[in-house]
Each structure stands twice: as structure tokens, then as C-alpha cells.
Amino acid sequence: MKTFQRIKFKAIGITAIMLLFVIAGCRKELDYTPEVFVSAQSLYKDQAGAIAGVTGIYQQLQTLKKSDYQLIGVIGTDEARCAYQAQGYGSYWAGVVGIDVYDLTFNSQNADISGFWSVCYKGIANANAAVLNIPQIKNFGDASLQNRLVGEARFLRAVYYFYLVQLFGDVPMPLENTAFDNGVPRTPQATVYNQIISDLKFASTNCWAKSQLGASAAGRANMEAAKALLGKVYLTLHDYQNAKTTFEELINGNKLTLLANYADLFDGQHENNTESLFEIQYSTDNNNNTQGLQNLYGSYAGPPVPFQQFNQHTPGYGGTVITSTAFYADTVFAKPYSWAYQYDARYKASISHDRYDSNGNTMSWWADPGLPTVKKYDISSSDIDVYHSGKNLYYLRAADVFLMYAETLNELGQTQAALVPLNKIRERAFGNSSVNYALTDQVSMREIILDERARELGAEGWRWFDLKRTGTLISRVKRYDDPKRDFMKKNNSSTDPHPTQEISSKNLLYPIPLSELQNNAALGLKAQNPGY
Template sequence: MFAIKYLIKQGLTASLLFMLLVAAGCSKKLDITPETFVSPEDLYKDEQGAIAGVTGIYRKMLELNSGDYYFLGIVGTDEGKTTSFVPTWGGYWQHYDGVNSYNGLLSAQNQLVQGAWNSLYKGVVNANNAIKYIPSSTASQAVKDRLLAESKFLRAVFYFKLVQLWGAIPLPTEEEDAVANASGGKPRSSEDEVYVLIISDLSFAASNLPAKGTADVGRANQEAAQTLLGKVHLTRKDYANAKATLQPLMSLTNVALMSKYADLFNESNENNIESLFEIQYSNENGNTNGQANTLGGWHISNVDSGGGGHVVIPTDYYSNSFDDGDDRKNASIRYKFYDASGNEVDYWWWADVTKPHVKKFDITKGKSLNGGLSSRNLYYLRYADAILMYAETLNELNDGNALTYLNKIRTRAKLANWETVLGHTPTQQELRDELLKERMRELGFEGWRWCDLKRTGKLISQVKANNPDAAPYVSNKNLLFPVPAREFELNRALKPGDQNPGF
């Protein structure tokens, strides 16, 4: 497994070359051919190589989110949980259960925690190589600026996940670090130091990326960088900067909510007007994702999704959170199950399999091969998220316009304005609580719930109240994940006292 010391050493001597063939027109893909090895100096020396090198960073996003690491931050919340079967399977699956329940298997030896850490830092190293070597490329300045902006956006994505899950972390950048090279690794940098780099990277990206609609399909754009920067400021409770960053997005013409929520989750509508940044998948070998399989379509061929599942399901709190008439309910959750021939099946005898399941990632007939080999893209950021963050920001600033933006989301869901349902103008606290719940209904199983709960100070209380597997075990120490034990073995700059409290 890779630790920071090893990654820094290897990242400066070798890099993966991914030859990019971007299809024109309506293609949704960043097409990637098989990889070969070449030194970063040679890779980034010209425009073709530089584009290919940056495409390799996107590849790390694909790998990170194609399997079980995607659910780190979804299970173990008030939104998602593993089924009762998972802890009975032993081995790796008990590590999965540990992430959900916060029991003794959520330790520094947890395989999901170790794997996610490694995968995120592989992305960091690829981004660092690009940022270091692009300036000396023979590519035009315009191309170099764009590729640098893409690389910094992606590095910010990786570091934002790392700092939220682990807090203070080693912070390798493109700069040579003779001390780290000589001493065998980098120590942990403070959360503030990590956020300084993230904000700098995203500010550069927002200033140098092309706008959505002019950026190549599948590549980062200006609006995605602005939205993520707004999310970072909101996470830091820097509401003034969050407002200044998000406000311009509220009046754009090149992004908008899709008219029907369900259309967001039809593969025919990928890279749509609401999408700000998607992770691109295809049916090609190695480029698929398995989320439909994990969430319930595990034995269904490309006929009807919805075979029932036994890995990850919604909590009762999530599945019962939708009001009558909410268009998102039937688009998000499946209550009917089918066999491989498309016949409805009643799994009443089979424990958690008969409970409601996530429907968002069902395969679309004629698109994905099957539930385990899905070509469905995954949203990383979409415009509804930006609107809800802006509403939250305004509410924290005691701006009465916050309700207007919550109601934009409710209107698309075919719901009445919230103050009408409530019967009065909400207080700041009432709106704060409703916005947190609304984020779950709107963005459920899209990867943000754990971070939203932590950011709002609700992680422990919401998990205790709404995730029965985790309620007996979750405590304040679980506001951070354990630094993997393997990192301590390979990074000599880390001392035993550098482990997160309680682990």
C-alpha cells in the first residue's frame, strides 16, 4: 500500500501516461486508452503529453469513486447504512460494517479507511506532478493555464476530502521538500494550512477555467470551481466569502435546475444543464462503476433494475423524510423489486432486502451492461447544491432571502413553499434545521451527508437518533477517521501521538 513517503518518491520519478481522445459533439466521456509509464519530465514536455497527464488525474477520480470508497461519508450517517448481512460475511466486509457502525473495526487497520487514504493521495501526487511540470511544457500559454487550473481544481477535490475526514494531514505539494525527502516523509499540516492551499487552488481554477458549455465535456469548468470554493468557505463558516463566491452563480444563464428531478438520473441526460461536474464512466473495461450493484441491482441484467440488495440501503429516516407529493421520493427510492426477467418479486422473508433501496443509480435500459458494470456517471457537484448552500449562507447571515432559494428547490420537487406548509415565517433555527434535512432529500447518496452533518455540528446527534447500527458506538472521536496504521509504518515523520484522538 502507498504511504506519503512512498508516493512522493515515486511521484517524482514516474507518472502514468493516459492518451486522451476527447470525442466531439455530445460525447459524455474522457476516453482513456491503456496506460504506459514515462517520466513526468517527458510526459509534460509538449501539449499532447500535458493533456494526457492531466487526464490521468481525472482517472484517479474515476478509480476513487467506482467502488466502495464512494460510500465513505454515506454509510454511518442518518442517510445510509449497511444491511444486517454485511457484518456476518467476515473479513473485508466487517471493515465495511465498522465504517457504518463506528465499532472497534473502525480502527487504524480498517481496509476501507486505508484504501480511501491511498487513493486520495495518489490523486494528489498526480496533480502535484502536473502542477510542477506544466509550466515548462511547450504547449501554448492558454493551454497551460487551463491545464494548471484543472490540476489545481482536482488537487483541491482530493485535499478537501482528506481534510474533512482526517483533519490535520501531510501536505505534499509540487514544491521540492528536501527535509521530507531526507527524513522519510512529511509531518501533518494543520487544517488551516490545508485549507489555505485548497482555497488558493480553487481561486486559481475559478479564474482560469473555461465556463460550462465551453469547457470540454467531462473536464472541470469555472462554475464547478466557484461552487466548490463556496462549499469550502461554508465549511469554514466564512459566510461572507461563501456569499460572495456563490452569489454570482444564482444569476447565470448557462446553468439551471433540470425541470424534472427524475431526469437527473436517466443516463440519457448526463452532463446536463444542472450538472456542474460529473465523474465520467463508460462500458469500456476498467471504466465502469459498481454502485448500482452495491445499492441493489446486483443480480439484474439490463432489463429492469431493482433486484433488492444486501450491501448499502437508506436509513428509515431518509426513506421516510419525503413529504407526500415530493417528486424526489419515487426518483430516489425503490419500493418494488424485480427478478432478471423483469417480474415483480416480494422479498418479504429476506430481512433488509425487502426495505426501500436507493434508486438513483439504477442502470438505464440500453446503456449500462448490468448493475455491476455501470456506465452511469456520478455527480460530484450540481447546481441544486449551490442553491441550497447559498440559502444556508444567507440564513447564517440573517438574510431573509434565504427562504427564496430553499423554495426554488421545493418548487422543482412539486412542493408548496415551506413557509406555507409551516404556517409562519421560519425562525433562523427552523430554517437551519430544514435546510439540513432538505440537503438530504435533494442530494441523498451523492456523497455529501457525513460532511454536511459534521459541518453543521449534527453528526453525532443525528447518527445516534437515526442509524441504529451506529447509535451504540458513535462518539465525538468519530468526527475524524483514524490515520491508517500503514502510514505510520512508512512515513517516519509521523509519531504515535499524531494519531487522531481515540484511535
């Protein structure tokens, strides 16, 4: 659809030589806008060039979160899905629907899958150049800063590889000293994870703490973020003892805190806050630095007048691509108490139950083909329009750490202890301890924590990875992401326009992009994941 703006990248093999961006000075926090292209040798010759080069690596993460690539990790789960209308927006958006329902378009030529792969490897290539060249700069002038910049590059490399290994399994793993003459073969997952852990350990030692960075460097990788991601990697590997040690060091040593008001996290007025460990920076100062998630997550209709004239109708306004599932909009917020959603502060901050017609009047979703929409990405009066928002997006925040810590303790058989971090999240959500969880068995606690992650972190990009990690992806999608059931229930209809949900065990891995199989001399079509 022409109204949906996105960044397109031509799929390329990882053997391409990547150029680094020279970055302009700060406006909001980090300005990712590329101004000129230079070689790595020309860029990494002094301290200023090193700062500029590392800043450029953040641009790929910004790209992964600013438009429909962000949907990878959100759709195809129990918390969000594509509206049935999206399949009629053209072949590109039919491919996005395919990621949601795992149909025939969920294949090696899917544009979102190949684009996500390509952007990750662009980030890795730029990170590799930084890791290789920064230590070689003579007369740098500040050893701590020099090590910090390498730490930032290694943190970002870990971020990109962590996405790739979870989505694709064995993946090519070029590093700063990798030769490309004969292509790069797929590296076993265990080896990729070892490299991720190594990078994050280096980053947690050499990146500065948030307090050291200060406001002028907000948005840069920091010690707390590196430790949080390291703990998440250990949890993903089911290495619970190392996860426990990492989380306890972070929670106790760095004194993690939550914002008092959950809604403040998403109002655009509390960016880079005390709860935030690492967030991706956007700004309306430059249109290239904006994100357009509201256009994907917004409502079906809105008044056809300039933005400044319908500020009162902003909530829920936007495109018709993503809706919540019935599970995320209603069921999970009603558990374990049928009345809980009325008092859970996260419900009103996360869900827009009403939509607006072309006259600006509210309409119930029961009269509309879609479900309630995700409110977290609503634009504010300071944004340009539904396509250009300057609101930052979270990658890691303290609430995620507390919930991962609870999961870790429970898996270690310490279910009683797991209640402490879990109920810390509940008390912020309800404003008191009256709905705190009491001691239960380990199996029941697993589902409790998984539900709590949905309420707390819905549509923030972790759900697919959470479900895969806990071995519940297939069962939860089949149980809760059922467009046919939702549509027919609401419309009293015997027919359903939604595509059939076709998830199976092969979908625990994404298909390797065809472009990579063709362009990487070490691969070939036989290197594809099973079932594709």
C-alpha cells in the same frame, strides 16, 4: 463476497514517487484508461503530453466514486447504512460495516479508510507533477490552454485535500515543491484549507467556463465547478460572508439552472446537463471505465437469468450491502407534510420501495430484513450488468449550490432571503409553489435546510460532511441511524443481528492509516488522531 467487485489498492506512504498516465483519446467524454507509464519529465514536454497528464489525474476521482470507496460520506449517517447481512460477507465487508456503525473495525487498518487515503494522495502526487511541469513547457502554443490545464490540476488537488482535511484533520500536505527526504509531517488544518482556497481561486480564474469547454471536453473541471467548491469550502469553514459572495457571483453571473424533471438527473440519458457543474465520467465502451454502485445500493434478490432477460426487473436489483435508513426512506420525505412523499418527485426517483424475489416478483421490505434501497444508481438497458454501469456520477450540481446559498443566508441572519433558493428546489420537486416554506426562525430553518439536503442530495456523497459541518453528526446518527429500532419494529423481534451503533466524538475524525504512520518518516504511531 465474490459477487462484489472492487478496485484494491495497496496502501502506500505519500513519500512514494508517482508515475503519470498517458491517456487514450476520447470515447464518451474523458477516457481515463492508462496505456503506458512514463516519467513526469518525459510526459510534460509538449502540449499533448500536458493534456494527457492532466487527464490522468481524474482517474483517482473516478476510483473514489466507482465502488465501495464512494460509501465514505454516505454510510455512518442518517440517510444510509449497511444491511445487517453485510457483516457476514468476510473481514473486508465487516470493515465497511465498521465505517457505518463506528465499531472496533473503524481503525487505522481499515481497508476502505487506508485505500481512500492512498487514492487521494495518488491524485495529489499526479496533480503536483502537473502544477510543477506544465508552466515549464516552452513553445506550448496556447497560453490559455496552458493555464487551464494547471487550473484543472489545482482544482483536482483541492478536491483531494478537501476530502482528506475533513476526514482526517491535520494531514501531510506535499505540494509541487515539497522535499520528501525526511517524510512529510502533518500540516495544521487551517494551512491545508488556505492551500485549498488558493488552488480553487486559481482554478476559478483559469479553468474555462462550461460553455467554452463544449461537449467534447465535458467532464473536465470548469470555472463554475471551481467556484461552487470554493463556496462549499467557505461554508465548511463557517466563513459565511465569503461563501455568500462566491455563491451570488456563481448563481447570478453564471445563471445556474435546474433541470425541469428531477428524475432526468439519474436516468443516464441527460449526462453533463445544464444543472451539472462537474460530474465523473464513466462509459461502457471500456470495462475499466464503468462503475458498480448499483451492486452496492441494489436490492436483496433478483431473477437468476442473464441481464438482457430481466430488464423489466432492473429497478432495485443488485447486492445486499447498503439500504436506506427509515429516516431517508420515509420520515424525511413526509416532512413537513404527512402526504408529501406521494407528490415529491424526488421520492420515486431516489427510493426503490419494493424488492424482487428469485422469481422476479415484488416483495415488500417489511417482509425482508432490509429497508428500501437507493434507486439513483439503478442500471439501465444500455449498461452491461449490475457490476458495470456507464452512468456518470455527480460531484457538484446547481441544486447543491442553491441549498448551500440558503444555508449561508440563514447563518447570516437573512432567513427571509434564504427562502428564495430553498423554495426554488421545492418548486422543482413538487411542480408548483403550494408546498413552499414560509418564514420561520433561524434555528428551525437550519433543520429544514438539512432535511432538504437529504431529500435532494441523498446518497450522492455529501451527507457525512454536511452533518459534520453543521455539528449534527453524532446527534443525527444516534437519532436516525438506529438499525436495532428499525429491525425490531419490522420483525416484532426481541433480538437484533445488527451491530451496535457506537459513534462518539472521536469519530468526527477518521484514523490515520497505519501504513502512513509506519512509512512516513515524519510521523510515527504518536501522530495518530485522538482515540485511535
